Amino acid sequence: MTDHHAAAPPSGPVPWDKAFALRLLTDMLRIRRMEEKSAELYGAGKIRGFLHLYIGEEATAVGALHALAPDDNIVATYREHGHALVRGMEMGSIMAEMYGKHEGCARGHGGSMHLFDARTRLYGGNAIVGGGLPLAVGLALASKMQHEQRITACFFGDGAVAEGAFHESLNLAALWKLPVLFCCENNLYGMGTALERSESQTDLCAKAASYNMPALRADGMDIVAVHEASKQALRTLRESAGPVFVEYQTYRFRAHSMFDAELYRQKAEIEEWKTRGPIHTFTARLKAEGKLTEEEFLAIDAAANEEVAAAVAFAEAGTWEPVDDLLKDVMTPPPPAPRPGGGDAGSPPAAAPCEG
Amino acid sequence: MSRKLSYREAMREAMHEALANDPRVFLMGEDVGRYGGTYAFSKGFLDEFGPERIRDTPLSELGFVGAAIGAALGGMRPIVEVMTVNFSLLALDQIVNTAAALRHMSGGQFSVPLVIRMATGAGRQLAAQHSHSLEGWYAHIPGIKVLAPATIEDARGMLAPALADPDPVVIFEHAGLFNIEGDLPDDWSADIRSARVRRQGKDVAIITHGGSLPKALAAAQTLAEQGIEAEVLDLRVLRPLDSESIAAAVAKCRRVVVVDEGWRSGSLAAEVMARIMESAFYELDAPVVRVCSEEVPIPYAKHLEDAALPQPEKIVAAVKEMMG
Incomplete structure (x- = not known):
């Protein structure tokens, strides 16, 4: 079952119809344009705190998320703007959250690192490295215990594999045969520490395989490879009725966060990876196959820029949550006064989990 | 029944x-x-x-x-x-x-x-x-x-x-x-909102929780034999604290001993005392005192473990010293 050396990038033509190919290209461009604007707004002081850009890694979120069903669960990291957008959140809601506005998806409580959306089942936006993995295991456990078909996709970086949470989570998921797709976005650096400087075993699929879990690897710079590997992983997940690990080998073109002077890697290395950039390579491939014209590309790009402009306008027009509401969501508001007498607690309510 | x-x-x-x-x-x-x-x-x-x-x-x-x-x-x-x-x-x-x-x-x-x-x-x-x-x-x-x-x-x-x-x-x-x-x-009830008075008293309020409750009640029994009526308030809910019940105990007894098995520094006892300072300072007839664990990793040997923890005798001693 374990086959972690087989996922070479597919060669030959893009195996998708034009509409699907353009949809994925569009999503990559939407992320790119949104984040380029975010960086600019950070410089202008509109966005504060930490801002971790996904630029260069777009193929991973787009390719993987388009393989999932709408009611699957997603758990992501602090580098999750792209995942949130592809999953179906409004760009305005994301931008307003980064502004800290009341109209943001988390009402300005979370910012860039903590995007949440009950509607699309995005469970964060988790900014403790590795912290999302146990959460994903539990979401999958709930699905299994309730006989639901949904799976839980959990995104994390290569840095997370050094955390105990990674090992405990892979073990639990494999032991209990839970439907978790572990999506490792290996961009080669945990902040500024290169993988080979932090891991005795740099073959991440070998780590996953040691938990008796199918593991495969995909070229994360190639959207076709990412999507096809994700589909294959999901097929394996359904067949084996247990978790699957996928390593997407990718690269972040920008600094770790806006405070990073990038002393730990050479400019030549970044430039070399940029030649493999997921958007321009896919664009060129589609054009060569006659699935995309320059006019179509420009129209897609213009629409992405318009969407960004509208999102920024939405965020700018947003309001600040009243300070009087500061403590409002720390705890769920108490229910009406309980009945007097013995055992006043009653039985637990029959309601579904709180999802907004 | x-x-x-x-x-x-x-x-x-x-x-x-x-x-x-x-x-x-x-x-x-x-x-x-x-x-x-x-x-x-x-x-x-x-x-x-x-x-x-x-x-x-x-x-x-x-x-x-x-x-x-x-x-x-x-x-x-x-x-x-x-x-x-x-x-x-x-x-x-x-x-x-x-x-x-x-x-x-x-x-x-x-x-x-x-x-x-x-x-x-x-x-x-x-x-x-x-x-x-x-x-x-x-x-x-x-x-x-x-x-x-x-x-x-x-x-x-x-x-x-x-x-x-x-x-x-x-x-x-x-x-x-x-x-x-x-x-x-048969008519038991248990909310998760409020503290409860486990023993009525008027001379001193012993505020405690958990494993220290039986010790506080034992101390109160000893004190009663010596003519001191201690009220024992069981916090039960440590967050959010029931500040009203704490204030009521202070207002009633005017003297307070806080008993907490946690270490003294930065303890829950410290929080209870701080709340009394904030809201009931002028109700007090004496400074609030506390009986906490000694600031040591809990040792194995029985005599050392006993010495590290709040005990009924320590509570009695604290109350008597406070009462003068």
């Missing part, structure tokens, strides 16, 4: 009721299944409810507490048993950074209806890695509720409202209480 049962039986009965009444409830933790529970709280449950709902976990506190958070988000109502508060430190990241923060951080979108139970406290010669009382740390954290059932009634009654609560609830069960027996009245 009432019936006699132990703290252990009361908690077991509460869990049994929850499992029988709500298919969303399940129990997970180290050795809760085949072993029957480290403290035999879940003995027989595996046969009755099966391995899906009585779920033995690996020694992975961070992993399984985090998984319980996820399961709660996914629609289940997990009860997680952590063997001791010392082991819960391995899961503190998930409790503090995820369970407690998630509701506010997500703008109110996601609540975490999770119950975590753990043994706490010293007195069994288990030394420095199995004996601590860290409930004061937990009581520091916004986003969770912290309970300390110290009576048969509370062991029987606090779990159901904790499970009904939409937010994370952490329950501290002092291991020194597991074998105590008492009468459970």
Whole structure:
């Protein structure tokens, strides 16, 4: 079952119809344009705190998320703007959250690192490295215990594999045969520490395989490879009725966060990876196959820029949550006064989990 | 009418009721299944409810507490048993950074209806890695509720409202209480909001919780024989603290001793004292004093362990010194 050396990038033509190919290209461009604007707004002081850009890694979120069903669960990291957008959140809601506005998806409580959306089942936006993995295991456990078909996709970086949470989570998921797709976005650096400087075993699929879990690897710079590997992983997940690990080998073109002077890697290395950039390579491939014209590309790009402009306008027009509401969501508001007498607690309510 | 049962039986009965009444409830933790529970709280449950709902976990506190958070988000109502508060430190990241923060951080979108139970406290010669009382740390954290059932009634009654609560609830069960027996009245009730007066008095209020409650009651008995009527207030709910009941005890007795098995510095006792300073300072006839654990990792040898902990004699001495 374990086959972690087989996922070479597919060669030959893009195996998708034009509409699907353009949809994925569009999503990559939407992320790119949104984040380029975010960086600019950070410089202008509109966005504060930490801002971790996904630029260069777009193929991973787009390719993987388009393989999932709408009611699957997603758990992501602090580098999750792209995942949130592809999953179906409004760009305005994301931008307003980064502004800290009341109209943001988390009402300005979370910012860039903590995007949440009950509607699309995005469970964060988790900014403790590795912290999302146990959460994903539990979401999958709930699905299994309730006989639901949904799976839980959990995104994390290569840095997370050094955390105990990674090992405990892979073990639990494999032991209990839970439907978790572990999506490792290996961009080669945990902040500024290169993988080979932090891991005795740099073959991440070998780590996953040691938990008796199918593991495969995909070229994360190639959207076709990412999507096809994700589909294959999901097929394996359904067949084996247990978790699957996928390593997407990718690269972040920008600094770790806006405070990073990038002393730990050479400019030549970044430039070399940029030649493999997921958007321009896919664009060129589609054009060569006659699935995309320059006019179509420009129209897609213009629409992405318009969407960004509208999102920024939405965020700018947003309001600040009243300070009087500061403590409002720390705890769920108490229910009406309980009945007097013995055992006043009653039985637990029959309601579904709180999802907004 | 009432019936006699132990703290252990009361908690077991509460869990049994929850499992029988709500298919969303399940129990997970180290050795809760085949072993029957480290403290035999879940003995027989595996046969009755099966391995899906009585779920033995690996020694992975961070992993399984985090998984319980996820399961709660996914629609289940997990009860997680952590063997001791010392082991819960391995899961503190998930409790503090995820369970407690998630509701506010997500703008109110996601609540975490999770119950975590753990043994706490010293007195069994288990030394420095199995004996601590860290409930004061937990009581520091916004986003969770912290309970300390110290009576048969509370062991029987606090779990159901904790499970009904939409937010994370952490329950501290002092291991020194597991074998105590008492009468459970037929008309028992147990909210998770308020402190309760366990003994009426007028000369001094002893404010305490958990494993120190029997010690405070013993001290009150000794004091009564010497003509000092001590009121004993059991905090029960450590977060949010019932400030009104604390203020009422101060107003009634005008002298206060706080008894807390946590270490003195930065303790829950310190918080109670601070609240009295803020809201009831002018009601006091004497400075508030406290009896806490000595600031030492709890030692193994019995005489040293005894010396490190609050004891009835220390409470009596503190009261008498205060009374002059």
